[in-house]
Amino acid sequence: MRVRHSRRWATCLVVTVAAGIPTGCGGAAQPSGEPVPGAPAAAEARPDAAAEEAAGKAALAAYSGYLAASGTASRRGDPRHPELARYAADPLLTRVRLAIREAKEHGAMRTGKLVSDPTVTSVDLASTPPTVEIQDCLDATGWRLVxxxxxxxxxxxxxxxxLATATATRYPDGRWLISTSASHQDQPC
Structure with missing residues (x-):
């Protein structure tokens, strides 16, 4: 019975913490480089392309910070690690803190390294609040729960x-924080 309970919380912890650690799985279609006849130039069609690119970079920085902070907090068994709140927001922040606390209560911790190479899949600056969707292919072969x-x-x-996905949200103070994350362990990459 204890093993079954251990498997359930271990799986929950892996899914919760690893959900924030992606590596570019699959790729977006690459443009052919040839203009479409009658189509406006890229700069004319997307005057906000620079703003979207800046948002994507800021979201990826938040995502990388979130992964690093959650990794450090998991290795230390510290659900109140101050860097978590610097990069993650609720509901994700609460989920990660609970998973770390539960692992600590069961005498577990993380060792090793989680490998990530995230990519931006979409940017929506018109939504309220603005969001950026991130996709990652997490490599947890060296990231162990012990x-x-x-x-x-x-x-x-x-x-x-x-495969892992995450959403970065821009908050009123201008910070991009990771607000949701999901690990899709049934989708290898």
């Missing part, structure tokens, strides 16, 4: 590579 006491692997915790 018991803190003896570093034995937690049963049910698995590594691998899978």
């Amino acid at each position: 018991y803190a006491k003896d570093h034995r692997p937690v049963p049910g915790a698995r590594g691998g590579r899978w």
Whole structure:
């Protein structure tokens, strides 16, 4: 019975914490480089392209910061690690803190490194609030959930590579924070 419970919380922790750690899985279609006859030039068609590019860069910086902060907090077993709130917002912030606290209560911690190479899939500056969607292919083969006491692997915790998605939201103070994240372990990449 204890193993079954351990597997459930280990899976929850892997999904919750790893949801924020992506690597570009699949790719967007590449433009052919040839203009479409009768189509306006890119600068004319998208006067806000520079703003969208800046938003994408800021969102990716927030995402990278979120992954680093959640990794550090997971390794230390510190759900109140101050960097978490610098890069993540609710509901994600609460989910990550709960997962870290639950792992700590079960005597577990993270070791190793999570590899990420995220890409922006969409930018919506017209929405309220503005959002950026991020896709990642997380490589958790070196990111392990272990018991803190003896570093034995937690049963049910698995590594691998899978698709992850996240949403960055711009808040009224101008900061981009990661507000949602999902790990799609059924979609390898």
